[in-house]
Amino acid sequence: MAFIRHHDWCRNPDLIALRRKGYTPYSRTFDRDFRPKPMRITARSESREALSALSMVLAANCDYSPDSEYMFETMLPVEEMARRMGVLHVYESGRKAYDVLLKALRVLEQMEYVVVHRDRDSDSGQHKPMRIFLTESFFTSRGMTVENVRSWLHKYRQWAVASGVAESMREKYERHQIKMARLGISIERHHSLKNRLKKIKRWVVSPDLRAEKQRVTSDLERALDGHAGSVRPLRPRAGSGRYRQAWLRWSASAETYPAECWKLEQAVKAEHPQLHVTDPEKYHRLLLDRAGVTPE
Numbered sequence: 001m002a003f004i005r006h007h008d009w010c011r012n013p014d015l016i017a018l019r020r021k022g023y024t025p026y027s028r029t030f031d032r033d034f035r036p037k038p039m040r041i042t043a044r045s046e047s048r049e050a051l052s053a054l055s056m057v058l059a060a061n062c063d064y065s066p067d068s069e070y071m072f073e074t075m076l077p078v079e080e081m082a083r084r085m086g087v088l089h090v091y092e093s094g095r096k097a098y099d100v101l102l103k104a105l106r107v108l109e110q111m112e113y114v115v116v117h118r119d120r121d122s123d124s125g126q127h128k129p130m131r132i133f134l135t136e137s138f139f140t141s142r143g144m145t146v147e148n149v150r151s152w153l154h155k156y157r158q159w160a161v162a163s164g165v166a167e168s169m170r171e172k173y174e175r176h177q178i179k180m181a182r183l184g185i186s187i188e189r190h191h192s193l194k195n196r197l198k199k200i201k202r203w204v205v206s207p208d209l210r211a212e213k214q215r216v217t218s219d220l221e222r223a224l225d226g227h228a229g230s231v232r233p234l235r236p237r238a239g240s241g242r243y244r245q246a247w248l249r250w251s252a253s254a255e256t257y258p259a260e261c262w263k264l265e266q267a268v269k270a271e272h273p274q275l276h277v278t279d280p281e282k283y284h285r286l287l288l289d290r291a292g293v294t295p296e
Contacts, residue, residue, distance in 0.1 A: 003142040003143060003144060004052070004055050004056055004059055005052065005056060007055070007141075007142050009043060009047075009048040009052070010043075010048070012141065014111040014112075014113075014137070014141060015043065015051075016041050018107070019038070019039045019040070019041055020038055020039075020041065021036060021038065022035075022036025022037045022038050022039060023036055023039070023106070023107065023110065024036050024110065025106065026102075026106055026118075047104070047107075050087070050100050050101075050103070050104040051104050051107060051108070053085045053087075053104075054081070054101060054104045054105060054108065055108070055138075057074075057076070057085055058074045058114070058132065059134070059138075061074050061075060061076040061081075062074050062075075062134055063169075063173055063176075064153060064156055065157070065160075065169060065170070066153060066204075066205050067170075068173055070133060070194075070197040070198075070201065071133075071200060071204060071205075072133050072134035072135070072138075072200065072204075073131060073132070073133050073176075074132045074133070074134070075172065075173070075176040078098065078101060078102075078105075078128060078129050079096060081098075081101055082096075082098030085098075085100070085101060102128075102129075105129060105132070108138075111137070111141075112135055112137050113134070113137050113138040113141060114132055114133065114135060114138065115132070115133040115135055115197065115200075116129045116133075117130055117132075117185075117187055118130060121183065130180070130183070130185045131185065131187065133197055133200065134200075136200055136203045146203065146204070149204055150204060150205075153204065167276060167277065168265065168276055171244075174248060175248055175251045175261070178248060178249075241281070242281070242295060243281050243282075243284035243285040243288060243295055244280060244284045246284070246293065246295035247284045247287050247288055247293075250288070250291065250293050264287055264290055265287065267290065268286050268287055268290065272286065
């Protein structure tokens with residue numbers, strides 16, 4: 001995270017170019033009469049701090065798995081992002097505001113460091129950012145090359161597999177996808193957005209990694225074909241995956257928040273290291289017990 005924490009926004013050419021041209025608030029994006037006003041080149045310290053804090057939150061909660069359909073998605077609601085940045089304001093009426101985050105996010109979006117999908121939140125009824133993806137420029141603007149990013153992702157994947165957290169990361173991604181589906185948030189009809197996200201993945205997933213994945217897949221298919229006649233089909237055990245499915249349903253429901261699920265997972269892993277690898281069903285049963293949830 002050092003390349004994000006110590007980034008000098010005063011010397012960022014994209015921010016300088018944007019300020020020379022002027023910001024365009026999202027509310028005025030489709031206003032043909034709006035003309036952005038040029039600003040002084042150097043942003044105020046408060047703005048630079050907001051950009052750094054938001055970048056740290058986005059990167060820390062990002063999905064870095066090359067196996068995901070779309071890479072670099074930040075799996076955290078904007079309200080929780082604002083809370084972690086320390087810019088969430090709650091009025092006496094209960095209304096929540098985080099203008100500092102929204103303005104900083106809009107700046108990153110105009111610099112093409114992030115891709116933002118906005119939609120109506122069925123829970124609050126507000127139109128706000130629902131899915132946020134980092135772009136290749138988010139990394140290259142900090143001095144990283146595509147080779148650096150690919151090497152770092154490869155090492156990250158090896159570490160995840162070796163330490164046994166790859167499965168929990170997949171579950172986190174599945175919970176996020178389920179929650180988006182529950183909220184009715186879909187990008188299937190947004191073809192330009194999908195093409196942009198696919199371009200990001202092609203940029204970062206190295207040809208060697210794709211070739212290795214294809215080779216392993218082909219080897220497995222040949223092995224299965226060769227043993228198809230001699231291997232007796234295995235009958236799945238009754239109730240297999242019952243606790244895992246119950247946990248996924250509960251964690252993606254409106255009854256909880258991702259931060260709460262994360263705390264429960266960390267607590268169980270601290271008491272029972274590697275249990276999520278050696279006995280996933282027992283691990284998920286303990287999570288449900290700690291959350292006070294009875295599986296159906």
